[in-house]
Amino acid sequence: MTRQTRIRSAETGARIRAAALRLFARDGYAAVSMRQIAGEVGLQVGALYNHVADKQSLLVVLMREHMEALLAALDAEALPEAPDAALEGFVRFHIRYHAARPDEVFIAYMELRNLGPENFAGIEALRRRYEDRLEGMLARGAEAGIFSVRDARVATMAVIAMLTGVTTWFRPEGRLSLDEVEAIYVEMARKAVGAR
Template sequence: MARTQGSHSDITGPRIRQAALRLFAERGYAAVSMRQIAGAVGLQAGALYNYTADKQSLLFELMERHMGDLLSARAREPEAEPRAALEGFVRFHIRYHIARPEEVFIAYMELRSLDAENFARIEALRRAYEDELEGILRRGAQAGVFEVEDAKVATLAVIAMLTGVNTWYRSGGRLSLEEVEDIYWNMARRAVGAG
């Protein structure tokens, strides 16, 4: 029978994923070796293969988990009419992304490190997330509360603007999370013509 107590695998698995996450975010997937990941967890490289099929799967699972978590967290947000929905999306995005800088960084810098099949799967998840905002913008435009010339472009522009927060925000800095949310909400709101 399998060991149910004291087994290291319940602990080692997450520790490996966390070390990989940190190192991939810091140095990039291609620049990180399996030996470095193993070393960060106090293992030999061979031991990693009890937890992942190969290096590529390790990256893919990190990205898939992140995108999955993002989408389910988003699904738990309440629905609302366009203006409130936009505010909800903006605040959710800022909060979620600020809390997970490493996952966000990887999910979007290491797309090119995925093989074709894995890339397609992550890309689909990303598109699903973008569709959330695009839907809000389209509904708002139709209702006449937003002014967007091109919903697709506006979607990508707003997401790019919001995600940019991760390039500079550091907790304990000059601005609180609340203040950052407010600033971005005001800019996003005005950008799509919602007075």
């Protein structure tokens, strides 16, 4: 492969993933055919298989990319050590990141049922790594007497569900700006974990 061909191939791969993401989010994974995905990017279905093994690997790649980008973006936030400030940073980050990616969120949560057992385990491990970041903050805060949580694991699941829920109702043209929504959720999350 020449350098040019490699670049073109990488571009095609990215276009395939973008098309699959759009179609999976709109119609659901099970309803979308490889032929449809090929059609979206202007390829013959045979040529599509030069870039991707099958529909399942396309789904896994989309989910893995989403989780890895999420983890990397959280790292890039470089949240403060203090549990209190870290929690505020996490809440704002999670809402902002997910509100901007409704298709990815929808697929990442809703198409888990369509993953084979091994792929499921891989994605779950990445999700667990993300959840562990928040759980660590809550546990550290509880230890320091700053938070009061009866069960850091359950509190983590509760806070994340609360925050992800924003993607189902938030509209940029709505009554509240994303910044106002973030502020309300920071306050609620702080109170929910008994922040002093």
